[in-house]
Amino acid sequence: MRDSLAAREELIQHRHYRYRGCAPVPAEVADFPGQALGDPALHIDAWGTVDRPDDDPEPQRERVARERAAIAGCGRCPVLAECRVYANTETVDGQLAEPAGIWGGQRSLERHRALIARRQADTAAPAARPAAALAEARTVQKQAVLRALARETDEELVAYRAGMDVRTANWHRAILCGLLGLDKATASREQLLGRARELGVLPDGTRIRPDGRWPVAAAPNGDGSRQRRIAPGRPEQIVLPGYQHLPRGRRPSPVPAGVVAATRRARRGPRLRLVTPPPVQLPLPIVLPSVSVLECAA
Ligand code: SF4
Structure with a gap:
């Protein structure tokens, strides 16, 4: 949805805005004050809500005729499209930019219905993304x-x-x-x-x-120097280097190398080595092959 202020600016900056249907006829050529440029038989108030006392409301027949004439005037307006876009935008508090009167060839009721339909569509499905x-x-x-x-x-x-x-x-x-x-x-x-x-x-x-x-x-942050933490309620972040900048490979041990080696030896226990005993000659005509055994070197 367009921003309502921007849409209004685009409408009033349009090069044909002064020729809009609901603009007053210039005073020097007007037959009566407030004559509408889009339909000289109409007063420019025909596009707005008629201000009448509560005990004397505008008769329905008159209102319908007035609105029809105003909508016909919009049909000849050179800024109809821009006007309709602006009137259907929403203000920051979620209201229609133009909630009353005839704007862009639409009655107030039509614009409100369109607003409700947009909101229902927004909640029914996520907005299509480009x-x-x-x-x-x-x-x-x-x-x-x-x-x-x-x-x-x-x-x-x-x-x-x-x-x-x-x-x-x-x-x-x-x-x-x-x-x-x-x-x-x-x-x-x-x-x-x-x-x-x-x-x-x-x-x-x-x-x-x-x-x-x-x-x-x-x-x-206010000064733009650094971003705050995402997690709420946690202290400000200490800026860490990227993990790719962290030292790689083995880090030097704070324990001296000799102490580490002695600790490892103590953990391993007594060392074993492979020994081959001399062949044993039995009385039988059989000579057993050499057998390798592990014996404690200690
Ligand atoms: S479209 Fe209708 S309401 Fe909008 S500027 Fe033109 S005449 Fe006026």
Whole structure:
């Protein structure tokens, strides 16, 4: 849905806006004040709600005739499309930008019905995402982050499993929110993974470790220098190097080498070695082969 202020700006900046049907005829050529440009027989109030006392409401027959005439005037208006888009946008508090009167050739009731239908459609099915956004969510790095996020809740472990540093992993998490149509300021980790599964970005059988408490993306710090921890209630993160920068291979032991060798010898017990006894000559004409036995060398 378009932003209502932006849509209004686009309408009033239209190069034909001054020729709109509900604009007043210029005073120098008007036969009477308030004459409508779209239909000189109409007053511009025909597009609005008629202000009458409560005990003397506008008769229904008159209202219907007035609205029909105004809608016909809209039909000849050069900014009909822009006007309709603007009138159907929603303000920040969820109201129609123009809840009353005739706008864009529509009555108030039609716009309210359209608003209700949009909301029902939004709750019935997730908004269709553009194919380009879904393709971007399937890149190798973002898939690695999603799979890691399904297995882990701690941001360091997510980053480790995804094979990147924490900051990069958090950045991918925030970008994934936008690609899958979620608000990164409010979306939880489970919402992101659930949406990814709905849209086929994560395989159906992917097991998601439950934890709906954590927001999916880290809020930026005020100074923009570093991201805060994702997990709520935990202290600020000590920035760790990426796991790929951690020292690899065997680390030097703090215990001297001689002490280590003596400890190993003591653990092994007495050493054994292979000895071959001399052949035994029996009285029989049989000479037994040599037999190797292990004897204690100690
Ligand atoms: S579409 Fe109708 S209400 Fe909108 S500017 Fe034109 S005449 Fe006025």
